[in-house]
Amino acid sequence: MTPFTWNLIADLREMWSIPLVLNAFRAGTVIGVVAAVVGWFMVLRRQSFAGHTLALVGFPGAAAAVWLGIGVTVGYFSSCIAAALVIALLPAAGRRGYREESAVIGTVQAFALACGTLFVSLYKGFLGGTTALLFGTFVGISARQVVTLAVVGVAVVAVIGLIARPLVFGSIDPDVAAASGIPVRALDAVFLVVLGATAAEASQITGTLLVFALLLLPAATAQRLTARPGWGLVLAVAIGLITVWTALFIAVYSVYPIGFWLTTIAFGLYVLASAGAAIRDRRGSLARASERDDRYDTAPSVLT
Amino acid sequence: MEALASPALGDVFSHPFMRYALLAGTAVAVAAGLVGYFLVLRAQIFTADALSHVAFTGALAALAAGLDARVGLFAVTVLVAVAMGVLGRRARPDDVVVGGVFAWILGLGVFFLTLYTTRRSGGANGQAGVSVLFGSILGLSGRDAVVSAAVALAVGAAVLAVARPLLFASIDDAVAATEGVPVRLLGYAFLVLVGVTAAEATQVVGALLILGLLAAPAGTAMRVTARPLRALAISVGIAVASVWIGLVTSYLVPAVPPSFAILAVATAAYVVTVAIPAHRRAIG
Numbered sequence: 001m002t003p004f005t006w007n008l009i010a011d012l013r014e015m016w017s018i019p020l021v022l023n024a025f026r027a028g029t030v031i032g033v034v035a036a037v038v039g040w041f042m043v044l045r046r047q048s049f050a051g052h053t054l055a056l057v058g059f060p061g062a063a064a065a066v067w068l069g070i071g072v073t074v075g076y077f078s079s080c081i082a083a084a085l086v087i088a089l090l091p092a093a094g095r096r097g098y099r100e101e102s103a104v105i106g107t108v109q110a111f112a113l114a115c116g117t118l119f120v121s122l123y124k125g126f127l128g129g130t131t132a133l134l135f136g137t138f139v140g141i142s143a144r145q146v147v148t149l150a151v152v153g154v155a156v157v158a159v160i161g162l163i164a165r166p167l168v169f170g171s172i173d174p175d176v177a178a179a180s181g182i183p184v185r186a187l188d189a190v191f192l193v194v195l196g197a198t199a200a201e202a203s204q205i206t207g208t209l210l211v212f213a214l215l216l217l218p219a220a221t222a223q224r225l226t227a228r229p230g231w232g233l234v235l236a237v238a239i240g241l242i243t244v245w246t247a248l249f250i251a252v253y254s255v256y257p258i259g260f261w262l263t264t265i266a267f268g269l270y271v272l273a274s275a276g277a278a279i280r281d282r283r284g285s286l287a288r289a290s291e292r293d294d295r296y297d298t299a300p301s302v303l304t
Numbered sequence: 305m306e307a308l309a310s311p312a313l314g315d316v317f318s319h320p321f322m323r324y325a326l327l328a329g330t331a332v333a334v335a336a337g338l339v340g341y342f343l344v345l346r347a348q349i350f351t352a353d354a355l356s357h358v359a360f361t362g363a364l365a366a367l368a369a370g371l372d373a374r375v376g377l378f379a380v381t382v383l384v385a386v387a388m389g390v391l392g393r394r395a396r397p398d399d400v401v402v403g404g405v406f407a408w409i410l411g412l413g414v415f416f417l418t419l420y421t422t423r424r425s426g427g428a429n430g431q432a433g434v435s436v437l438f439g440s441i442l443g444l445s446g447r448d449a450v451v452s453a454a455v456a457l458a459v460g461a462a463v464l465a466v467a468r469p470l471l472f473a474s475i476d477d478a479v480a481a482t483e484g485v486p487v488r489l490l491g492y493a494f495l496v497l498v499g500v501t502a503a504e505a506t507q508v509v510g511a512l513l514i515l516g517l518l519a520a521p522a523g524t525a526m527r528v529t530a531r532p533l534r535a536l537a538i539s540v541g542i543a544v545a546s547v548w549i550g551l552v553t554s555y556l557v558p559a560v561p562p563s564f565a566i567l568a569v570a571t572a573a574y575v576v577t578v579a580i581p582a583h584r585r586a587i588g
Binding site (some may be wrong): 043046048049052056102103104105106107109110111113114115117118121122209210212213216217220255256257259260261262263264266267270 | 344347348349350352353357399400402403404405406407408410411412414415418419510512513514515516517518519520522523526559560561563564566567568570571574
């Protein structure tokens with residue numbers, strides 16, 4: 001293909017004439033939207049660690065699938081969803097809390113990765129493929145995979161749409177939600193499964209190690225900018241799409257893998273938003289402070 | 305080749321690489337068992353997870369720059385550990401901050417991996433990255449093993465030295481602060497220790513798998529007993545036993561990678577405590 005020119009429209013048209021790249025853009029769009037929506041709830045619920053673990057679990061799944069000769073997509077989905085169920089079921093001690101949960105998640109994650117190494121060593125001569133599974137590649141997404149991604153993506157967003165209201169309630173104050181009759185534990189489990197499916201989706205383009213960039217960062221950026229759920233979700237999706245598209249665009253021309261561009265763009269946006277939010281907060285508090293000063297300045301003059 | 309084809313338990317120690325692996329592995333397990341207990345207590349497993357990924361980037365950055373991987377490992381993990389402390393409250397970083405930072409740092413790791421594989425070693429095909437991620441305990445030289453053991457023992461000693469105040473600060477930082485315990489300082493010191501452990505263990509079980517040695521033995525110990533000293537001892541015991549059993553298993557069954565065997569044992573210990581005491585509690 002032709003090298004990069006500053007005529008971006010022509011570049012895009014050129015890029016999209018290659019089916020491989022076009023599929024990558026389609027898959028990236030689906031993943032960008034789904035990951036941002038689910039990620040927004042993940043950040044709200046402070047479940048980043050679980051999200052990260054579910055993403056990593058995709059690696060042994062995919063490695064096993066390669067070893068057994070079944071499709072990588074099947075491997076990603078089955079292992080991520082299975083791990084979601086394990087995490088949802090295991091800390092049955094309930095409110096003993098976060099400590100116990102973090103030990104469970106950490107153990108699940110490390111063991112899953114260890115299984116990945118076992119499968120890789122059982123399937124000899126797979127090292128280059130290992131790097132692709134871990135760090136992602138945008139080549140090799142078939143049209144059929146895009147359809148699978150889209151179907152799962154629609155299902156995930158539909159489930160989230162159905163449980164969105166009680167989920168927000170249950171995330172912000174689980175005790176009050178439980179008291180008002182919301183099945184908090186069932187919701188937790190459903191959300192974990194949805195998170196697993198999303199992580200499996202995103203793994204296929206970002207690799208299992210970098211799913212986090214798409215799951216966490218757009219959502220965290222959006223929550224820095226606005227606390228309102230509706231706007232936050234829209235913003236997260238927009239940031240997710242911008243990140244994926246820009247990263248794909250650059251990756252087509254660059255020797256460095258897409259994972260690097262994805263994480264860098266997503267993190268850059270997050271830092272910008274954090275800086276912006278910090279400045280806004282400071283201005284707000286300064287304005288309030290100066291108002292207060294004005295009041296105190298005038299108060300004595302009234303007295304005298 | 306003969307010895308590898310039919311390995312016998314008796315000559316585990318006759319190979320220098322096994323002796324080095326056992327030496328370094330034991331020392332790292334002791335450090336991981338001690339640090340892991342406090343990580344679970346402080347609910348900072350996620351931080352350790354992040355730091356172990358950071359170790360990956362550090363090692364590859366050093367390789368890409370043509371330095372010894374160990375320099376990059378220690379420098380980068382300790383630096384990031386402190387930085388995460390600065391970003392968090394009372395030197396306990398927030399999970400979104402941790403996640404955001406390490407997602408990006410992993411991305412950088414991929415960048416260095418590409419840089420390294422394209423510039424320095426034409427046909428290595430990601431081998432370096434994979435061995436940093438999953439460890440190469442059987443490839444340690446005698447010097448590596450001694451250095452690893454020394455660093456790990458220093459970490460262990462440091463943890464024990466601050467164990468009492470750290471325990472207090474971990475359980476109730478507000479009360480500890482009013483009692484004059486330097487909570488913030490301890491938080492930073494602990495993060496540095498976690499960073500060093502992660503960097504250290506990267507060479508042994510790999511950047512991705514150290515989390516298992518940190519989380520599983522400590523989690524198991526906390527399920528078995530609520531008493532801190534006993535829990536620390538159990539945590540160390542399980543970690544060391546995991547490394548030994550894992551190494552010997554992988555020696556006897558060459559198809560099983562040592563990292564997998566080590567973590568399988570640690571995980572099994574955890575699963576057993578989840579299954580058994582719950583049953584006992586139901587009766588009692």
